[in-house]
Amino acid sequence: MATKIPPLLAFALVVALCANARADCTKDTDCKGDRVCENGRCVNPYSSSSSDDDDTSDTRPHNYGSNPTMPALQYATMCITNFGTCQMMVAGVAQGAPCYCQTFRGPIWGVAR
Numbered sequence: 001m002a003t004k005i006p007p008l009l010a011f012a013l014v015v016a017l018c019a020n021a022r023a024d025c026t027k028d029t030d031c032k033g034d035r036v037c038e039n040g041r042c043v044n045p046y047s048s049s050s051s052d053d054d055d056t057s058d059t060r061p062h063n064y065g066s067n068p069t070m071p072a073l074q075y076a077t078m079c080i081t082n083f084g085t086c087q088m089m090v091a092g093v094a095q096g097a098p099c100y101c102q103t104f105r106g107p108i109w110g111v112a113r
Contacts, residue, residue, distance in 0.1 A: 081110030088112065 024042045025031050031042035075092055078085050079099035086101035093099060093112045100107035 076112030078113050079110045080113050081108045083108055085110075 024040060025037035028036045031037055034045060035042045036045050074095045076095045077088060079088050079101050081101055088099060095112055097112045099112040100109045
């Protein structure tokens with residue numbers, strides 16, 4: 001006596017086999033090179049499937065230049081005020097920082113240069 005397979009089970013088995021046959025991959029190692037498996041298809045990493053430029057899912061690092069460095073900090077030796085200049089008594093003050101020249105009437109504020 002032969003066993004009968006219920007029709008619904010046979011249909012589910014056929015659908016499952018067809019879906020698996022259509023998939024290019026099931027994991028990243030199924031793809032060649034540096035391609036990755038996404039939704040059963042081997043795709044290039046970082047490739048954009050849409051033409052929208054506002055896609056924020058791209059996680060590639062941005063190239064801001066070959067060697068982005070800060071310019072060297074220059075230190076001032078003189079304080080320039082509206083009434084003249086004086087030599088600064090404190091070392092290590094950056095150019096453009098506020099400073100003052102001491103007078104007998106009090107400090108006169110200026111800019112370090």
